Amino acid sequence: MTTKLTQLLNIKYPIIQAPMFLVSNVAMVTEAMKSGIAGCIPALNYRTLDELRAAIKTLHANQVEGGAFGFNLIVNKSNLKYKEQLKVICEEGCDFIITSLGSPEETIIQAHKVGIKVFCDVVDLKFAKKVEHLGADAVIAVNNQAGGHRGDKSPEVLIKELVAHCSIPIISAGGVGCKADVDKMLSYGAEGVSVGSPFIASIEADVTDEYKQACVDYGAEDIVMTERISGTPCTVINTPYVQKIGTKQTWLESVLNKNKKLKKWVKMVRFSIGMNAAKNAATKATYKTVWVAGPSIENTTEILPTKDIINRLIN
Incomplete structure (x- = not known):
């Protein structure tokens, strides 16, 4: 090829x-x-x-x-x-x-x-x-x-x-x-x-068996976009926990992101929080997990x- x-x-x-x-x-x-x-x-x-x-x-x-x-x-x-x-x-x-x-x-x-x-x-x-x-x-x-x-x-x-x-x-x-x-x-x-x-x-892969198994159990139709990880829309598996917390940024985050002076700093803080959240989801097995994945888990x-x-x- x-x-x-x-x-x-x-x-x-x-x-x-x-x-x-x-x-x-x-x-x-x-x-x-x-x-x-x-x-x-x-x-x-x-x-x-x-x-x-x-x-x-x-x-x-x-x-x-x-x-x-x-x-x-x-x-x-x-x-x-x-x-x-x-x-x-x-x-x-x-x-x-x-x-x-x-x-x-x-x-x-x-x-x-x-x-x-x-x-x-x-x-x-x-x-x-x-x-x-x-x-x-x-x-x-x-x-x-x-x-x-x-x-x-x-x-x-x-x-x-x-x-x-x-x-x-x-x-x-x-x-x-x-x-x-x-x-x-x-x-x-x-x-x-x-x-x-x-x-x-x-x-x-250096992630939990639960994360791996989620990619087996869920498919393309279970992938949704969320703003709750990094502030930028990101695809995740639509688990019961994701359904519970929602996929939109909070009212406060929305207001801060529209402030030109604060926007840069808000993004940096959101990025740091999101990185930690993703790390916890990948390495710890709890019910509060947000697993990042794309539609190609269908196969x-x-x-x-x-x-x-x-x-x-x-x-």
């Missing part, structure tokens, strides 16, 4: 195991590389820079021909660790960086100095053209079937629009749970796909090793 993505990363199959907060880890990415795809981990999954550096060294040691690894960076001002994380990643090296939620300009400049590719999350043509102008190597087209913070356009509409107006490769993110989904995205013109939610229910029928989930995507 040769595409521009496989050529960019020297991988066998045009698939990126998407970075997922608190879910992705070295074990998952190692299995991804062994299976001939690329794996990515959010830098924020590591509390300290030393832990991040150690993870990169381990992934280099585990890397095999036909596989690749990278890291995801939140590049807006709410992530106070961003610049230090970027420095460590550039010092230790990896195959690619995926940027999210902000301008990738500094990341592109620093990463390209050391030969690291940069792919940028976008939800529309406007931002795709911006990152292309800044020198991005590819765009991650986040559609309305993605898990977490998703876009508004369908995979077909978004991919075809970006392919028609951009000269860099388009990688589709969202709505992929099996081989037929991969083929569909490639038929629209994508050079590869980014797949996240199906890997939550993997043996290697998840049991908890499996990462390599078996990848096999479902390529065969």
Whole structure:
């Protein structure tokens, strides 16, 4: 399956195991590389820079021909660790960086100095053209079937629009749970796909069995949007607890978000609260859980090793 993505990363199959907060880890990415795809981990999954550096060294040691690894960076001002994380990643090296939620300009400049590719999350043509102008190597087209913070356009509409107006490769993110989904995205013109939610229910994932089992028990129709985690609409499983607390931000949050002077600080506080809430949901089994996932859990029928989930995507 040769595409521009496989050529960019020297991988066998045009698939990126998407970075997922608190879910992705070295074990998952190692299995991804062994299976001939690329794996990515959010830098924020590591509390300290030393832990991040150690993870990169381990992934280099585990890397095999036909596989690749990278890291995801939140590049807006709410992530106070961003610049230090970027420095460590550039010092230790990896195959690619995926940027999210902000301008990738500094990341592109620093990463390209050391030969690291940069792919940028976008939800529309406007931002795709911006990152292309800044020198991005590819765009991650986040559609309305993605898990977490998703876009508004369908995979077909978004991919075809970006392919028609951009000269860099388009990688589709969202709505992929099996081989037929991969083929569909490639038929629209994508050079590869980014797949996240199906890997939550993997043996290697660092989350509770309850979270994994929820991805088995619930399906695409059980995914809803909530503003209660980060302040930005995010997809979650519609558990009884989510139904109880609702999915809209509180009256106070709504008022504060409209205040130009306070908006930035409110977002930073909301981001911090949301990160802690997501961590508790992923690592503690209580009835007060908000589990992030996308519609592609529809194909998840049991908890499996990462390599078996990848096999479902390529065969």
